[in-house]
Amino acid sequence: MTHDTSGVPALRADRLGKRYGHTWGLRDCTFEVPQGSIVGLVGPNGAGKTTLLALTVGLLAPSEGEVAVLGSPSRANTPQTLARVSYLAQDHPLYRGFTVADTFRFGRSLNPSWDSGLAEARMAALGIPLGRKVRSLSGGQQAQVALTLALAKRAPVLLLDEPVASLDPIARLDFMRDVLAASAEMGLTVIIASHVIAELERFCDWLLVINGGRLQVAGAVDDLLAGHAVLTVPREAAGGSLPGRVIERTDSDRHSTLLVAAASDAVAAAARAPGWAAESAGFEQMVLAYLRRPPVAAVPVGTAGTAVAS
């Protein structure tokens, strides 16, 4: 690192947008992620997750706004900006004709901070011979080689795009355990793009929900859970005065179930009314509520309960 980056957000996006022809792959994205977070980047397929990651690496140039890693805009695409991020792309691409040793020599040739010891120790621990051709490895082993290539780059920010999508259940668990262990040991900030919400709940402490190219909600998981509640109210009351913003509404014959973004004391006060009940929102329930919202109704970032960390 050429200058001190302590206290600087690991990621900062400011009105970030990327246009593909006439359509926006990503638009008006503003958020910050503190260093050391394990971030779940959630959204359906085509939501803009990969675009956001590619912009963060600098593989794409933004059409508007910018994204900075540890204070340096990725658009610059210099050795300094590239050294700050490791990227494991979707389907973990590798040169299939290379041996594992070739793959690591590739990493060493292109990265001054390359950690040969880490790469070789991981392969030894996983029982993957360095002399094997990549194409002869199993899908799980290829994912591990690709992860090792990313880790041995020794970048402080690790971006993973659907890292376990192509793996079987056992390999998924092993892989995620490895990611978490390595990131704890190396003090990494990790951004994991996924549409498997249940998996993210277990290890993410920060959440970015994106849909239709728009950021729906961003923040620390604990803050978000505290700032959301599920209210059950008489149906005729659902259209009236409520303690917060309604994210999702489900009506039955006599009652409405509302997922609201509201301060917990306001929810508690409202729940004292006859016929009203409140309970805390679950992680998956909250994420799904945001994903079901039509993308055009993107939440203005900075409103109660969805505030950007500052």
Add this chain to the structure above:
Amino acid sequence: MIWVTWRQHRVQALLMAGVFVFIAVYALAFGLWARSVFNSDDLGSCLARSGGVDCAATITSFLREFNRGPALPLNLLLFTIPGILGAVVGGPLLGQELERGTWQLAWSQTVPRTRWLVTKLGLITAALIAFGVAVTAVMTWAWGPLDQVSIRLQPPPFNFEGVALACSVLCGFGLALLAGLLLRNTIGGMVAGYFAWEVPFIATTLVTGPLNLFSATTTVDCAGAACAAASTNSTPPVTGHLGDLVTGVTRAGGHLVVSYLPASAFWPLQFTVGAIYLAVGLAAAGTAVWLLHRRTT
């Protein structure tokens, strides 16, 4: 980067080496044979004595013997090989990375993608120039006996002497590089690159053919039967100098008005052809570097 470039392109490097060895072995046999016939026909002393006038029939049969049969496979190969090799090396460079998704690997390391590409282009260009120069050297040697009694201003041997072959390979390389980037596909890049290369290739055949650049006119005195027999195909040419390419002969009284390309037009023509190839190749490669640098799509 040097190791990475070598590791990713070593199959193509070996292919180029193989093509060179094939050409070199063929050229060696061809050159030795041509030399032995040249000597047994005593053409060297005839040229020194009379500039070829005394042995016109021998020269014609010597050229017929070598320009047809044994040279034919070599000529066909040398006509197509620059475009094919350029396409085979250039098409996958970006096309395969984009097709297989490995661009996300290649350009997310600590080397910026523009530097990655420019370094690769530099190393591969050096290798292609080495290949072009080596092939040109062995073919120029092999064709030596024919060059002494024939015209070098048209292919063959114009396409594999001087700078034409190396520049042609580079042109094919640049075009296939760009095609691979635009089509995001290896095979597509190679095929499109090869057909795109046909355009400057055809342009250069116009330069050495119908355009008659660097042509000159001269007047030659003649008398009687020699005058009546004079034609564009006379051996030696009516200009009296082996190597001149006569394009027109008009009789005017006791002399001939001759339009021709002097043998000395070889290098001006070579540089014109080389410049066409290099301009096209550089424009294509430059466009590819620029597109990759911007990377807004």
